[in-house]
Amino acid sequence: MKGFQINIADTLRSSVYFADDYDSFVLKNESLEIAVEGLILNKAPLLKANNTSDFPTLFEKFYKEKKINAIQKLEGEFRGYIWDKSEEKLYVFTNPTATQRVFYSKEKDRVFVDSHLVRLNQTLRETQIRTTPNITNLYQLLAFGNMLENETPVENVYKILDGHYLEIDLKTQVIVQKTYFDLENITYFQGSKEEAIENLNSIFSENIAFEYEKDNELNAKHFTLLSGGLDSRMGLLTAVELGYKPDEAFCFSQSGYLDETISRKIAADYHIPYRFQSLDGGIYLKYIDKLTDLSEGCGLFTGGIHVQYAFENLNPIDFKIVHSGSIGDGILGGFNTAPRRQKPGEFKIVVNKRFLPKVRSAFDEIRNLYESEELFYLRNVAYNRTVLGAQVIQQYAYQTSPFMSQKMLELAISLPEKWKINQKLYLEWLNQYLPNAANYTWEKTGMRPDAQWKSTFGPKVLKRIFKIWNSKITRQTERTSMYPYEFYYYNSRDIQDYYQSYFAGNLWRLENYPELKTDVEFLFSQKDFYQKSQAVNILAIFKLFFN
Structure with missing residues (x-):
């Protein structure tokens, strides 16, 4: 360590x-x-x-x-x-x-x-x-x-x-x-939306330059993540525009999913060497103890197992920084559920409502500390959940993101919610300063990000049709997600047996906590993989820390 x-x-x-x-x-x-x-x-x-x-x-x-x-x-x-x-x-x-x-x-x-x-x-x-x-x-x-x-x-x-x-x-x-760095007292941006977008692009470009110049300082190659989302392509294409052409782009997902097809096309069009790691099969779902150790029990291990598999199969590791677009979508609209400032609710944070009553008092006490849902989600979703991938990557190199500098965070939080909601301002920025980024499908919507209406229509209609088509009609469930864990679990007797054995071999660790033991048994008895993995996660935490 x-x-x-x-x-x-x-x-x-x-x-x-x-x-x-x-x-x-x-x-x-x-x-x-x-x-x-x-x-x-x-x-x-x-x-x-x-x-x-x-x-x-x-x-x-x-x-x-x-x-x-x-x-x-x-x-x-x-x-x-x-x-x-x-x-x-x-x-x-x-x-x-x-x-x-x-x-x-x-x-x-x-x-x-x-x-x-x-x-x-x-x-x-x-x-x-x-x-x-x-x-x-x-x-x-x-x-x-x-x-x-x-x-x-x-x-x-x-x-x-x-x-x-x-x-x-x-x-x-x-x-x-x-x-020492406080976003709670940030006042609303006083300029026009056009000035805000100009500032956003300026800070973003400055951050990209800092990151890529750091590669040069470390005498290391430019290595960037690339997916089908907007954040990673904004980073890569801005780097190209500034003269820092990446030496390699890396993508990992289920083979044939949008993340692969979109990122492969972008890399090919800009003549950037491309590496792809298939997540097919899900053998890494057995990395229970490894990822519980890396998450230190503070987040669900399933949030980082695919990242672990992708990076452990990279050879050679000949870079010092992993450039990413982490949390860009969140700070530029993803953490806003209304076009105004409001206190946080349950929508973005709750993943299993069954257990909400058991933590309701503490949850409400925490929520009441925040006047802005955005700041609550920034800390408790972005910093406390999303960053597990970065912690996995840090075994190999530091992950950076141009969306995570102090200046960028201060600007993003200052922008009115009505500008940011549904990625309105994000798409205006993209189409004004980097219109070539709109030439490629946006994984979130299944459409090109060249019009505002697509940011809501795509996820609500087109992506749902796409998911139904693959899961119900063509029976290609593996094509519905970047990493369809449920599909992997139920198509591998080896993985199922591993989870059953892990559960049976570690349930004794909860003997002194009968209520928790009952809840964990209930979770593991459920059909869906997500709840089974939650049960196993609790056992893995006890194994790591307590007995």
Whole structure:
């Protein structure tokens, strides 16, 4: 495991396990210990602006000038800590999107911090501290597909929220979580829609340049994901327009599905080398323990198993960054269910209504903290669910997205909901600044994204007809999804037997939790694969953490 861990009792003990091929560093002197791990996209511009080549010393200078707010200067995939010995304080931080996770716990007179929940749980147990499951949070996993806010499956262990840091007083061991990147108080954009689209395109292009120049800095090839969606093609085609032609585009899906046919066509038209990984057969559905370990029990393992299979079959791994379009659709309309600001509901978050009553009180309490559904879904769907794929990819390289910079997030949140809903503004941006992106079918709609009406008509009518045609008429169920797990499960006796054996062999782990055990048995008895996998997921979490 990479990352770092810190144990605080009478003294502070830290250990770092950084790779040496990105921007990670440790700086130690009499007054400070600074450790930063990750990929700093704007490292070169910061060095140039300050006329230096020594980044650790530059960051120390930033800290002396701005204290912990120095981390506001960083863009990218990073996490770390600053031990200010003169103030007797420890600051621990994650990046603005919390894609670089950090966990913590306070047990009696000790504080534990770790970039890996599994390792933190192991440390607690080795310190003779008994760890127990947080049953409410496990029901959140069943109801929502992931845990909300800063929760984990382990009682009294929490995650640092996106754009936050911990301030730990080493004299008193008081822990306070504070914000350094805040979207809650963003005011509405004051200019015209045309100006907003111009700003959007400018920031997006700047972010693409940062990412691809980082490849050059690392002396690495340009490697990008490409699917049938809009986000990935916007990134690829903008890179081409800026003179950063990708060296390779990578797609993974069921063979013959729209993701393959669309992405293959785009790559061919722009003469970009193309690699495709078929997900046919679903043998990777057996990666239960592997993906539970990677998700650390905070999200359903099925959200990342196909990504694991795709990347473990890549050979060679000759890149340092995986360019993606992650969360673009979400921040530009996907997280809006009404053309106005409103509090969050259940529509975008609930995946299994059966368990909603068991978490209703906590859910309502969390929802009431938000005036904007968009911010709720950004944290609890994008950051707490969607990013599992990025965490899988990080075994091989850092994943980046031009939609996840601070400037992009601030702009997107400031735009009026009536502009963004149903991807209205997104499509205007695409057709105005990158009209060639509309030459290809949009997987979400089954139509080209060259008119606004298609963004609602396609999913509601055309894609439904397409799904019915393949599942009911031609019986080609495998063609209804990028990765049709249900089809794979019921067409493989080997996979069915594996799940049955896993369930039977691990159900005993819930003996002390009879209500949860009954619910897990019910889930596994259901016909659909999704509920069966939820049951197995709970057992895998107990196997990983508790017994």
